[in-house]
Amino acid sequence: MPGMRTKLYRDDAIVLRAQKLGESDRIITLFTRRHGRVRAVARGVRRTTSRFGARLEPFGHIDVQLAGSATVNPATVERALHMVSQVEGIDLYGRTFLDDYPRYTAASAIAETAERLTPIEQEPSLRLFLLTLGALKALSAREHAGPLVLDAYLLRAMATAGWAPALSGCAVCGTAGRHSAFSVPAGGSVCPDCRPPGATRPAPATLDLMVALADGDWKVADASEERPRRECSGLVAAHLQWHLERGLRSLPLVDRTSNGERT
Numbered sequence: 628m629p630g631m632r633t634k635l636y637r638d639d640a641i642v643l644r645a646q647k648l649g650e651s652d653r654i655i656t657l658f659t660r661r662h663g664r665v666r667a668v669a670r671g672v673r674r675t676t677s678r679f680g681a682r683l684e685p686f687g688h689i690d691v692q693l694a695g696s697a698t699v700n701p702a703t704v705e706r707a708l709h710m711v712s713q714v715e716g717i718d719l720y721g722r723t724f725l726d727d728y729p730r731y732t733a734a735s736a737i738a739e740t741a742e743r744l745t746p747i748e749q750e751p752s753l754r755l756f757l758l759t760l761g762a763l764k765a766l767s768a769r770e771h772a773g774p775l776v777l778d779a780y781l782l783r784a785m786a787t788a789g790w791a792p793a794l795s796g797c798a799v800c801g802t803a804g805r806h807s808a809f810s811v812p813a814g815g816s817v818c819p820d821c822r823p824p825g826a827t828r829p830a831p832a833t834l835d836l837m838v839a840l841a842d843g844d845w846k847v848a849d850a851s852e853e854r855p856r857r858e859c860s861g862l863v864a865a866h867l868q869w870h871l872e873r874g875l876r877s878l879p880l881v882d883r884t885s886n887g888e889r890t
Contacts, residue, residue, distance in 0.1 A: 635694050638662055639717060641759055642687045643738040647673070655683050655711060656742060657691065660756050664745040667693055667709035679714040686721035686734045686763055689714050720767040729882040730766050733777040736877040737762050740781060743871055744788055755787045774856060774883045775848050778863045779840040786841070790870045792862075794838050797821050805834060811865045833858040857883065 643664075644656040651673045657665045669683050682689055695709030724731040741759045745752055762780040766773060785791050793815030796803045806816040810826040816834070817826055832855040839847035840859070851859075860883065868874045 635692060635712065636662070637690070637692045637713075639688065639690050640665070641738075641741070641756070641763065642683055642685050642689060642721075643742050645683060645685055653683065654708065658741050658745065658756055658759060659691075660753065661751055663750045663752055664742065664748050665693065665695070665709055666748065667691075667695065667711045669711040669714075672711075679711075682714045682716045682719065683711070684719065684721045685738060686724065687719040688717040688760060688763070689719075690717055691715075718764070718767075720763045723767045730769075730773045732877065732881040733773040734763060734766055736777055736875060736881055737766075737780050739875050739877045740784055740867070743875070744784055752787070755784060758783055758787065771845060771849060772856075774860055774881065775840065775851075777881065778837075778860055779843070779848070781863050781867050782837065782841045785867055785870065788870070790866070791841070792816070792837070792866050794834065794841065805831075807831070809834070809862060811862070811869045815866070827862075829858050829862060830855055833862070837862065 638659040638661050640657040640659040642655060643658050646654045648654050648668060651671050653669050653672050655667050655669050657667060659665055669679075672679065672683055691711060692713035693709045694712050695707065721734070724734055737759060741755060744755060758780065762776055765771060765776045782791065792798070792809075795805065795816075797806055797816065797818040798810070798814035799817055799821035802818045804818075806818045807828055808817045808819070808822045808826040809815060809829050810817050810823050813821070813823055813826070817823070832851065836848060836851045836855050836859045838844075839851075864878055868878070
């Protein structure tokens with residue numbers, strides 16, 4: 628079939644998910660740098676003798692060789708699974724989360740978000756790839772609280788999808804300034820004239836934190852207090868799930884009881 632050549636190609640990738648297949652295989656969902664999201668079968672990786680099973684655990688950054696269609700016919704609805712033929716670990720971040728449930732759950736929410744924001748297989752999304760890789764690296768480094776890293780990622784990921792909440796102007800009329808009301812259906816902060824029924828009034832510190840996370844101002848974000856962090860997380864999650872139109876399975880499991888900062 629035209630456009631469906633099977634060949635070997637190499638890319639670096641983030642392991643988003645691993646599912647059991649038969650007695651010894653797995654289907655690995657990969658977010659690759661140049662080929663977007665790809666699903667591939669890894670033969671025998673559940674056997675104790677597997678040469679690269681540990682390198683295909685979730686959240687790892689790997690160098691992988693795949694056998695499959697590197698170009699996709701746009702008219703093709705079904706995507707054939709690729710095959711993993713070689714794997715080298717670059718940074719296996721998942722190992723650093725094994726004994727840290729708060730960071731593991733944050734990483735799970737990041738991986739699920741990346742998968743949901745790449746609905747079309749093999750469609751490159753370099754900006755989101757780099758954002759996802761940076762978030763997992765930040766979680767592993769433990770330089771910032773895990774929930775802050777997650778919320779910063781979600782805000783920036785929504786920006787790549789065109790869903791960034793309005794924070795410096797009214798989402799409805801565009802009037803510049805920091806407005807005190809926030810409406811998820813309206814698209815973010817809203818001025819008094821445009822405020823719809825049901826809009827919330829988050830604390831000023833909460834909006835300051837959202838701006839800091841969106842802009843990467845970690846000095847402000849790290850100095851924030853618990854209450855605005857929780858309120859910020861609620862608004863970010865609500866805004867994301869409104870646009871996704873169905874919830875993330877992993878988001879309610881995120882453990883926010885520990886800030887996860889380096890001690």
